[in-house]
Amino acid sequence: MTPKTLVDKIWDLHVVEPGASDLLYIDLHLLHEVSSPQAFAGLREAGRTVRRPSHSVATTDHDVPTDGRELPADASAAQQLRVLADNCRDNDIELHQVGSPGQGIVHVIGPQMGLTRPGTTIVCGDSHTATHGAFGAIAFGIGTSEIEHVLATQTLRARRPLSMAVTVTGELGPGVTAKDLALGILAAGGTDAGTGTVIEFRGPAVRALSMEGRMTLCNMAVEMGARSGLVAPDETTFAYLEGRPRAPRGDLWDEAVAAWRTLRSDADAVFDRELVVDAGAVVQRVTWGTNPGQSVPVDGVVPDPAGIAHPGERAAAERALAYMDLRPGTAMRDIGVDVVFIGSCTNSRIEDLRAAAEVLRGRRVADGVRGLVVPGSMLVRQLAEQEGLDRVFTAAGFEWRMPGCSMCVGINGDTVGPGQRCASTSNRNFEGRQGPGARTHLVSPATAAATAVAGRFVTPADL
Amino acid sequence: MEPLVHVTGRGVPLDRPNVDTDQIIPAAWLKKTTRTGYADGLFEQWRQDPDFVLNRPERAGATVLVSGPNFGCGSSREHAPWALHEWGFRAVIAPGFADIFRNNMPNAGLVPVLCEPAVVAAVMAAVTADAAAEIRIDVAGLTVTCEAAGVRAAPFRLDDEARDRLVSGLTQLEMTLRSADRIAAYEAVRAPWLDVTA
Ligand code: SF4
Numbered sequence: 196m197t198p199k200t201l202v203d204k205i206w207d208l209h210v211v212e213p214g215a216s217d218l219l220y221i222d223l224h225l226l227h228e229v230s231s232p233q234a235f236a237g238l239r240e241a242g243r244t245v246r247r248p249s250h251s252v253a254t255t256d257h258d259v260p261t262d263g264r265e266l267p268a269d270a271s272a273a274q275q276l277r278v279l280a281d282n283c284r285d286n287d288i289e290l291h292q293v294g295s296p297g298q299g300i301v302h303v304i305g306p307q308m309g310l311t312r313p314g315t316t317i318v319c320g321d322s323h324t325a326t327h328g329a330f331g332a333i334a335f336g337i338g339t340s341e342i343e344h345v346l347a348t349q350t351l352r353a354r355r356p357l358s359m360a361v362t363v364t365g366e367l368g369p370g371v372t373a374k375d376l377a378l379g380i381l382a383a384g385g386t387d388a389g390t391g392t393v394i395e396f397r398g399p400a401v402r403a404l405s406m407e408g409r410m411t412l413c414n415m416a417v418e419m420g421a422r423s424g425l426v427a428p429d430e431t432t433f434a435y436l437e438g439r440p441r442a443p444r445g446d447l448w449d450e451a452v453a454a455w456r457t458l459r460s461d462a463d464a465v466f467d468r469e470l471v472v473d474a475g476a477v478v479q480r481v482t483w484g485t486n487p488g489q490s491v492p493v494d495g496v497v498p499d500p501a502g503i504a505h506p507g508e509r510a511a512a513e514r515a516l517a518y519m520d521l522r523p524g525t526a527m528r529d530i531g532v533d534v535v536f537i538g539s540c541t542n543s544r545i546e547d548l549r550a551a552a553e554v555l556r557g558r559r560v561a562d563g564v565r566g567l568v569v570p571g572s573m574l575v576r577q578l579a580e581q582e583g584l585d586r587v588f589t590a591a592g593f594e595w596r597m598p599g600c601s602m603c604v605g606i607n608g609d610t611v612g613p614g615q616r617c618a619s620t621s622n623r624n625f626e627g628r629q630g631p632g633a634r635t636h637l638v639s640p641a642t643a644a645a646t647a648v649a650g651r652f653v654t655p656a657d658l
Numbered sequence: 659m660e661p662l663v664h665v666t667g668r669g670v671p672l673d674r675p676n677v678d679t680d681q682i683i684p685a686a687w688l689k690k691t692t693r694t695g696y697a698d699g700l701f702e703q704w705r706q707d708p709d710f711v712l713n714r715p716e717r718a719g720a721t722v723l724v725s726g727p728n729f730g731c732g733s734s735r736e737h738a739p740w741a742l743h744e745w746g747f748r749a750v751i752a753p754g755f756a757d758i759f760r761n762n763m764p765n766a767g768l769v770p771v772l773c774e775p776a777v778v779a780a781v782m783a784a785v786t787a788d789a790a791a792e793i794r795i796d797v798a799g800l801t802v803t804c805e806a807a808g809v810r811a812a813p814f815r816l817d818d819e820a821r822d823r824l825v826s827g828l829t830q831l832e833m834t835l836r837s838a839d840r841i842a843a844y845e846a847v848r849a850p851w852l853d854v855t856a
Contacts, residue, residue, distance in 0.1 A: 215818040232691035271689040338736035340765035387728040
């Protein structure tokens with residue numbers, strides 16, 4: 196038999212009908228309020244129904260207020276939340292909305308419930324569905340027409356992805372996180388290195404990551420241009436899943452684990468693309484530009500576009516510096532921030548909050564800096580409170596918020612002001628992403644916390 | 659959907675790499691529950707600059723956007739191709755597209771014209787120099803022609819399934835519903851460990 200990659204193995208398990216685009220069975224469909232209303236409306240108008248309501252799970256996250264109010268002040272956002280609730284009720288779909296203990300960012304609740312499982316196909320109208328690949332699932336974002344397609348047929352038409360192996364050798368240094376690794380890979384490979392592929396992250400430094408770290412890494416695979424990222428499941432995966440509310444139990448658990456153990460790329464499988472990264476060379480990073488590939492070490496300087504050979508990339512870097520109001524040669528350590536945001540589906544899990552709290556214990560945010568911690572889900576929030584992390588954050592001068600996407604995308608009212616500079620643990624530093632005119636610098640939770648204390652970009656070791 | 663067999667029209671040059679969907683349609687526009695009403699949000703931030711190419715009177719009515727690599731990266735929002743379509747575009751020519759955006763385009767009535775970088779560069783130069791330069795896209799034959807650029811029937815890449823859909827005007831869903839029996843047959847033999855709802 197020809198050796199196969201893990202992605203091909205999982206793909207083959209789900210092909211309903213082969214073709215130029217395969218018809219692929221979808222095991223889990225996640226929904227949120229922003230990308231789904233037109234899909235449900237399309238079904239309704241055509242008189243169609245949801246084929247497998249039990250395969251869909253919905254939450255509210257993008258629009259929801261994080262200051263404790265139940266409904267957003269914005270009427271259209273409030274309307275969108277109502278529409279999702281109506282659609283879920285009418286179609287018998289499980290919904291975790293604000294006020295319920297299961298609510299949270301869609302990519303945080305799937306794993307925490309034990310719904311995100313190895314070997315499965317998972318889609319959601321959201322590009323960061325890639326996050327779920329951390330469990331060894333094929334998980335990718337889809338558009339609204341495709342959401343309608345999945346609701347009606349429980350399948351999707353999709354081209355078989357190309358494969359890319361990103362092998363991370365060695366060991367990450369002390370204080371260097373999965374976020375730094377993701378930014379490092381992006382800086383090395385660029386924002387379209389993974390186009391057309393699903394990236395399999397492998398190698399000892401990936402094996403050594405916790406599930407939270409793997410989720411951060413797979414989350415950022417989409418910023419590398421890939422459709423998704425994944426990590427072959429192992430004991431770390433099984434330990435995370437065991438006992439979760441929706442994880443299989445008893446004989447079903449044993450049967451599932453036996454199947455999951457077979458999920459790995461064959462030793463001699465050939466990948467379409469390969470990239471090898473030395474973990475030992477990865478350091479704490481911060482972005483300076485307006486795409487996630489534009490980053491430097493925290494102790495580095497703003498690069499000079501004149502040094503970029505490609506004319507298009509050079510012009511883009513010049514545009515980015517103008518938007519970010521930065522001059523080449525400025526030390527990142529000398530750049531002050533106005534806002535620090537700890538949250539988003541990249542870095543809002545319990546481990547992320549622990550890392551930030553550890554830095555903030557006994558310290559205060561610098562004068563004039565606004566700090567926001569937005570846990571990824573109600574469960575993360577509750578866990579953090581049990582551990583007393585909320586008190587660490589508030590004592591340090593951070594706002595302790597309710598779960599949601601919040602300042603990652605800035606449509607719930609939590610925004611960074613025009614011209615303000617934000618150290619953010621999210622995944623996109625695009626122009627205007629956190630609000631019109633907002634300037635975003637992507638960092639890890641620990642770097643974000645240290646930056647809040649210093650009022651400028653530093654690592655915890657600098658404090 | 660309206661069948662798209664040919665797209666013939668003038669071009670708009672947007673010579674930037676990594677044009678992301680947050681630029682195409684900012685997130686503030688995502689709070690609607692309709693498929694229409696997005697044209698005013700198209701490149702909203704960039705259009706604040708009066709010199710931005712879409713503000714130029716000579717570009718009004720153009721139907722083909724020409725851009726750089728990794729076009730449509732970022733968020734999966736189908737609102738981005740909806741906004742481009744509503745503005746009047748029917749095709750985007752680029753040397754590279756982000757995957758999700760490329761999948762969304764045909765569903766929104768837009769042709770993704772993925773060409774060799776040299777072809778894109780020639781068309782870019784021609785439409786930059788002459789706002790009246792005509793571009794002809796043969797969707798069924800998968801070629802692009804722009805006489806002003808010296809580009810004649812240059813091939814572009816699109817998978818057969820997407821092409822057939824664009825040309826026929828059938829939606830993906832309409833095509834798949836013909837395979838309902840196959841889906842039922844698959845469900846009957848699916849391995850129990852794949853059932854996350856069990
Ligand atoms: S946290 Fe940000 S990136 Fe993640 S799903 Fe929400 S808006 Fe998207």
